[in-house]
Amino acid sequence: MPMDKTFNAAEAEARIYAAWEKSGAFKAGANASRPETFCIMIPPPNVTGSLHMGHAFNNTLQDILTRWHRMRGFDTLWQPGQDHAGIATQMVVERELAKEGNLSRREMGREKFLDKVWEWKGQSGNTIINQLKRLGASCDWSRNAFTMSGAPNAPEGEEGNFHDAVIKVFVDLYNKGFIYRGKRLVNWDPHFETAISDLEVEQVEVDGHMWRLRYRLEGGETFDYVETDADGNETFRETRDYLTVATTRPETMLGDTGVAVHPEDARYRHLIGKHVILPLIGRRIPIVADDYADPTKGTGAVKITPAHDFNDWGVGSRCGLRAVNVMTTRAGMWLKDNADFAEGCDSDGLARVIEALDGSDRYEARDWIVQTATEEEWLDGIDKDRHMVPHGDRSKVAIEPYLTDQWFVDTAKIVGPALDAVRDGRTKILPEQHEKVYFHWLENIEPWCISRQLWWGHQIPVWFGPYRADDMDPAGGSFKQFCAPTEAEAVALAQAYYGIDAVTVGTGPSGKMELVEGRYVLGHGATPTIARDPDVLDTWFSSGLWPIGTLGWPEETPELQKYFPTDVLITGFDIIFFWVARMMMMQLAVVDQIPFHTVYVHALVRDEKGKKMSKSLGNVLDPLELIDDYGADAVRFTLTSMAAMGRDLKLSKDRIAGYRNFTTKLWNATRFAEMNAALCRDVVGTEAARKPDAKHTVNRWIIGEVARVRMAVDEALASYRFNDAANTLYAFTWGKVCDWYVEFAKPLMDGDHAAETRATMAWVLDQAFILLHPIMPFVTEELWGLTGDRAKLLVHADWPDYGADLIDENADREMNWVIG
């Protein structure tokens, strides 16, 4: 039965993928015939996720490298898995619960909610895996990993030890002094009510206002406000009894504890040390000198709100200003029962703002304050102002700098080795331009806030208890920390610390301290209770351990010994900081080895206008639809051909259609060979891997072309020039084999050269299938199966290594004369 005229991708792909899996073709070490290993760690997609174009691109490149190495006989592992994605997943599940009219997260409580999340993961967690299979990804799915596997509340079927690895690393880094807890200003997401890291904040330019407020000097004092030009000539003079400050967030004035001016600013320096009276509440706040105040900006005088602004926090600590928090975790105003806030305020003013604003949203408070300032004439003016406002990257709401206790990784202490490894070339980042970005970020690294006020994640393995009498925290107020991998070990630490066995575990640390003979001791009869920190770790803390965690660390598994350090990490530049830099730091800190020797950073897949594809913009191309329409091979080949380093790629359907046609072209060249009994199965004595002994110029020429393309493809892939590999193969297959060789071969199918031509054609096509296989595995697999008895071998096809010795210069010359 003759071949169909086209490759039926829709029918064949699922069948072929199932056959690959059934044969174990993707298992670690499959087809290994040499000692070298090759290992790629998949960037774990969110377990809530579904395949988008970026995944398709990223995984196509990984699959090409993986298949190429596997075919060459490397002991190969492409390690798959998913990330639990704390905020994203919690968000999705909460939304689902709301849709179904369930209890809210808080109503159902932590344990029940986590059960729901696991349930949800069980239902939809395989979505992305199945989608990756449709792409043709040759991962070893039997090793599929999950960043929450083995967590205490994980259900049946979620065994694994990733959780153990995460907890062990936390404990290790804690004991080494690389992790600490501190009260600091953090980026607070009022929607999710959690701290987030600097990286999870995105600056969004918004139309806003700059309001100028007048703060009266204490005691009705006046001064002459004088402006001068560059030459020192007076340009303006006015007697004032106030200072004007400017702000884009008037509601924060309730937390002001100072006004800063530059120490050299002639307009104000004589006022340093005096006080102004905060409108509304009458708080008396000092005028302080600090370089932060820039005489050229605004009015030169800056209101200082240490509890709600990062810069102001710095000024406050330099100048000894207290921090007054006036907001709730939902960014409403917190004024009632707020002792810090009430301190130093006049009682009438206090009562008034509490009445008007307590509990109200920050933006309502802003409006009220502006309106009141207008009515009471301490609003100096309003300017329209377009400025950047920090937003949560998930919640899309404006974040608030917020004063809380959080856990931090002291990144400065572990960043050195990660910098050195790239500086000395043990790890290369391609394209090189990204190394600069990597260096710049790491050289200026800030402490990493790793605690999140979420439920879905690895709970922080620290239990709090009261301080012992002879070990009081000099700062006071804090709790003794017991950091241990398990509750039992934490209790043991506590027992040792308190010197008694009767330590209980509760929901809040307790145990009374009493003053006895000048020393604090645990109260008579009171037994100390310790309680675990309810917070969880930043998702990236666990995914930062992906390379060792997926290979079984801390156990010395054979896979860990064999495949670590891994070889190449393929990822988009958008997570260099989130993930790559942290994997470098963490692997080096934990096992003192680089996680991979090469980082290939690819560009983003964008829409036709060059915008990042995103659901909210509605400009996404769905790779699965494209696979349905054009076949996985066409999608893969398109992405590969556009994968030039360092430049974003914009997808068009026309282009994909073009590469779908390419698969048809290859298919039909094979069909021609079939009609002429010029396939491997037809050619007696021809083993696909052996070059036929050809005499005719055309045959000698095409054999040389095959050798050339094999060398070019290897060279391209070895240097990660995926587009070169694809375009070389395209030009070879279509431009050389189909346009010229098949045409020249037609008349040779009868006559003296018939046998050698058939053998040559069979060999050429066979080689084309092999060389194309990493990029378009489905159609080549199908063709391979059709053309010979090698179907079962195909997945393990041996990659050829012939070279220049197959090139026949004389044949080249003759053919070039004909082809031109």
Add this chain to the structure above:
RNA sequence: GGGCGGUUAGCUCAGCGGUAGAGCACUACGUUGACAUCGUAGUGGCCACUGGUUCGAUCCCAGUACCGCCCACCA
């Protein structure tokens, strides 16, 4: 404010110290026995601009313009 990238055919993009390349689109012709998801032939470019290096620059260097991105911040 700091940094990075881009500007090449109508469109999307490769490339490169020495007659400018691909795909798509377009034009004309073609039911040749692999393929109309095709074939043959063709149209189409001062390679952003200005200087410099060079025997020679689209390519290297400097600057300009516009576009895009990243980081930091604007009280």
